[in-house]
Amino acid sequence: MEMMEIPEPKVSGDHDVKIRIEVVGVCGSDIHYYLKGKIGSQVVKYPFIVGHEGAGTVVEAGPAVTRVRPGDRLAIEPAMPCWECDQCLAGRHHTCRKLRFLGCPGQADGCLSEYLIMPETSCFPITPNLSFDEAAISEPLAIGVYAVKQSIPMPGSRIAILGSGPIGMSVMLAAKAAGCKKAYMTDRIDERLSCVKLTGADWTGNVDKENVTNLILQHETLMLDAVFECCGQQDAVDQAFELLKPGGKLIIVGIPEFDRWSIPADLARRKEITIQNIRRQADCVETALHYIADGTIKVGAMATHRFGFNETMKAFEMVAEYRDGVMKAMIDFRI
Ligand SMILES: [Zn+2]
Ligand SMILES: [Zn+2]
Numbered sequence: 001m002e003m004m005e006i007p008e009p010k011v012s013g014d015h016d017v018k019i020r021i022e023v024v025g026v027c028g029s030d031i032h033y034y035l036k037g038k039i040g041s042q043v044v045k046y047p048f049i050v051g052h053e054g055a056g057t058v059v060e061a062g063p064a065v066t067r068v069r070p071g072d073r074l075a076i077e078p079a080m081p082c083w084e085c086d087q088c089l090a091g092r093h094h095t096c097r098k099l100r101f102l103g104c105p106g107q108a109d110g111c112l113s114e115y116l117i118m119p120e121t122s123c124f125p126i127t128p129n130l131s132f133d134e135a136a137i138s139e140p141l142a143i144g145v146y147a148v149k150q151s152i153p154m155p156g157s158r159i160a161i162l163g164s165g166p167i168g169m170s171v172m173l174a175a176k177a178a179g180c181k182k183a184y185m186t187d188r189i190d191e192r193l194s195c196v197k198l199t200g201a202d203w204t205g206n207v208d209k210e211n212v213t214n215l216i217l218q219h220e221t222l223m224l225d226a227v228f229e230c231c232g233q234q235d236a237v238d239q240a241f242e243l244l245k246p247g248g249k250l251i252i253v254g255i256p257e258f259d260r261w262s263i264p265a266d267l268a269r270r271k272e273i274t275i276q277n278i279r280r281q282a283d284c285v286e287t288a289l290h291y292i293a294d295g296t297i298k299v300g301a302m303a304t305h306r307f308g309f310n311e312t313m314k315a316f317e318m319v320a321e322y323r324d325g326v327m328k329a330m331i332d333f334r335i
Pocket of ligand 2: 081082083084085086087088089093096097098099
């Protein structure tokens with residue numbers, strides 16, 4: 001990874017917005033690109049700018065822009081769909097046939113740079129009571145909100161979230177906001193478990209230190225309504241099939257580093273388990289921002305570490321090695 005001088009981007013389209021980046025959150029997917037140079041079939045060609053969890057200030061707006069004006073503080077929605085293909089017309093713009101996504105190889109450079117041009121449809125102005133950190137964190141939180149929306153009715157539900165990183169935490173916060181009764185969470189990192197415990201998880205267990213499946217089933221003899229896989233590990237999927245009750249739903253949110261999941265055919269069939277995959281999110285940024293703005297969800301605890309722009313590589317190293325109990329590292333362009 002290196003810092004490079006590039007030309008300052010210019011507003012060229014009528015609906016373009018030029019944004020000064022203030023804060024960028026480092027995401028697990030950025031780390032996949034940093035360490036492996038790819039996620040599945042999406043392969044990075046160097047040089048490439050990563051980053052997609054950004055917040056900034058509008059410095060210039062194209063002549064047709066109506067959503068924002070210079071000076072507005074923004075959460076940036078990283079997806080730039082075409083709004084015209086079959087997927088977009090069906091309301092599935094997150095799986096747009098011509099999707100461009102910030103920091104996604106072959107689609108668009110990311111937001112780890114001082115200035116960024118985005119279409120106005122990706123710009124979500126934030127209220128004065130929101131910080132740039134919270135605006136940037138609305139991106140992963142929106143994925144949690146979306147995953148919960150695709151799962152089961154939350155009021156009274158008993159669920160497990162396997163993986164307590166930023167996405168697992170986002171799922172938990174969204175589930176609790178939607179009325180989830182009991183959320184059991186697991187991870188390998190104790191600091192992450194304390195963080196989610198403090199912010200709403202009802203029970204936490206470290207998979208390296210205890211038999212989490214047995215312990216959860218001791219509390220939940222009828223087993224769980226839904227399990228969210230949020231770490232991309234085969235062990236977690238195996239645990240999910242043990243934990244789910246007949247008719248339960250497995251929601252796969254994590255990104256595995258391998259190519260195929262293995263599903264226990266017998267358990268999956270006898271329990272008639274539904275499996276729902278999650279691809280990022282659609283239409284949940286606004287809900288996420290509302291939850292934060294009205295105090296329903298507090299995300300502050302997710303930002304555990306902060307680095308200046310020129311320390312970006314240090315931030316990536318720390319997240320890649322899960323050092324110092326890092327939950328989310330924020331790159332702060334103002335320091
Ligand atoms: Zn992300
Ligand atoms: Zn489209």
